[in-house]
Amino acid sequence: MVFIKYKIDPARIQGKIAVKLTTTTPQLSLSDDNATLDLKLSLRIASSTQEGRPLTLCVDKTVFQVSDPEEGGMDMFSRGAFGIIRNADPSRRGISLGYFKVHEARRGESSDLRELGYRFITVPGDGSWVEVTHKLSWERIFRYEEKRAKTDLEPGEKFEISINRDYLGTMWWCWGDLEGELQGKKFHIWQPGPLPGPKPSDEFVKEGNWVLGEELRLLDLKDVTEGRKASFEIVE
16 A cells, blocks of 8 residues: 655644564575575654553555465565565566566455454554564565566575565554553544545444544554565575
8 A cells, every 4th residue: 555645744643653674584595495584673662642541553555464375365566565576786686576467356344444354563662663574485485476486596596575664554553552551442444634535423432442543644554674675585
């Protein structure tokens, strides 16, 4: 999902999230058929108008959505969330992870994002990091690559991958912790913004045990990855 980058007065921002990408497998062994390229995304609250308070965001259709291979379908790599795996040598070909536009129908008529199956992550309020990890098998790395194969790789080749900043965002967020004040709450699809629709009444929210979303424009996610890339090397 490509997120619109709104122009907004920095003074209005309620939360700033730092995001960094690293490889926990800096070397990928050609002799290990079960090797995986592990890409770790770390998030922390860099600043907030509610100091010490955690916040929770929806990860669906973002760089933070980790797919289960058994579920099938298009993962976020095939949607362009990380671009291609680039060869560190500009004269040599990289590896395409696919790039497909996926149009999804609404999952149901419920107003509760949790009931509809959307997934969420809490970013701690104490400034510590929370992590999600993508694991790419050899099969997944080359699934959509048409001009290179694993057998073409050479020991010593180095590759790079980056976050596509168009996919750095969220479709819904709120204050609170999934294991704390948000436990058992229903997450209402409504949120303030340019086209918010009718806001549910305070009585409806209270009686239904709902949480409303916060305005998307007021949460700023920034890629702070060193050099804007994570790297790995091919070994025997």
